[in-house]
Amino acid sequence: MAKSEHTAYAYLRTTKKFPNIWCAGCGIGIVMGALIRAIDRIGLDKDDVAVVSGIGCSGRMPVYLDFNTMHTTHGRALAFATGLKLAQPKLHVIVVMGDGDALAIGGNHFIHAARRNINLTAIVINNAIYGMTGGQYSPTTPLEMRAATAPYGHVEPPFPICELSIAAGATFVARSTVYHAIELDKLIEKAIRKVGFSVVEAVSYCHTTYGRMNKMGSAVDMMRMLKEHSVSLAAAEKLMPEERAMKIVRGVLHDVDKPDYMTLYNQVIERAKATISGKEFLRAGPGGLE
Ligand SMILES: Cc1ncc(C[n+]2csc(CCOP(=O)(O)OP(=O)(O)O)c2C)c(N)n1
Ligand code: SF4
DSSP, rough: OOOSGGGGGGGGGGGTTTTTSSOOTHHHHHHHHHHHHHHHHTTTGEEEEEEEOOOOGGGGGHHOOSSSEEEEEEEEEHHHHHHHHOOTTTTTEEEEHHHHHHIIIIIHHHHHHHHHOSSEEEEEEOOOOOOTTOOOOTTTOOOOOEEEEBOOOOOOOOOOOHHHHHHHTTTTEEEESSSHHHHHHHHHHHHHHHHSSSEEEEEEOOEEEEEHHHHHOOOHHHHHHHHHEEHHHHHHHHHEEEEEEESSSEEEEEEOOOHHHHHHHHHHHHHHHHSSSSSHHHHTTTTTTO
């Protein structure tokens, strides 16, 4: 297939920002491909999409994508994205973050974006490490594994991204891996279509830092591990709890309907407008004059 015939080329800034900075074999490009296929299938106009990131290898994705894009500060992607969504509610805002970006410095923004149910899609590329800065441990580094800042093994338990998202109030939560590229794009498509705060955890790997420090082999070996250590939700339901706890469970883990932040906010505006004066509305308390 000629380069220009490939779906991805219509969505990439091929003449400006390539070649990319990612190590050969990294899974981040697979997530970018999945995102492109999801958007292409939904049929969104490029001008109606905004992709926002923080800093990190994963955070580099908006630089390559030809949508409205923001490459913001480390950990603050969701804060910028929230402002963008409130100012431009018609935009489909997709936030791409690494596990460090989303859950270490950005952890506060993450739980509050979920609690507020801001109508965004957050894609967390979980490689269990700070890739860009040389392999320091992140909030998802598993116990006992080695990192540049834990040369004798890590002593902190990891955050389970999906369970945290559900507890914090997200409406849609799903997980897949970069081995399961087609499944991943279907989950991203569902997440973008969902109204409310939707989260997709894309489990990836960093063979050049975490993989090397933990003697996990090449990118291909780490990809194979994702295949062997993951199960679909249906298969996971047949496992004993202790067996299930050892697996990466893939699929839609949570899907509920509830009004998003802007819907509730617009209702407040309408109620306020319907009153004779703002002061009267305030005196009436919660629920306005209804
Ligand atoms: C406020 C701030 N703190 C720290 C950094 C340094 N820094 C840049 S990327 C990064 C970690 C990236 O890890 P992650 O978000 O997991 O993404 P990955 O590189 O693994 O894709 C850090 C700590 C920064 N740029 N800004
Ligand atoms: S450092 Fe790790 S996460 Fe970053 S591009 Fe290389 S393999 Fe990927």
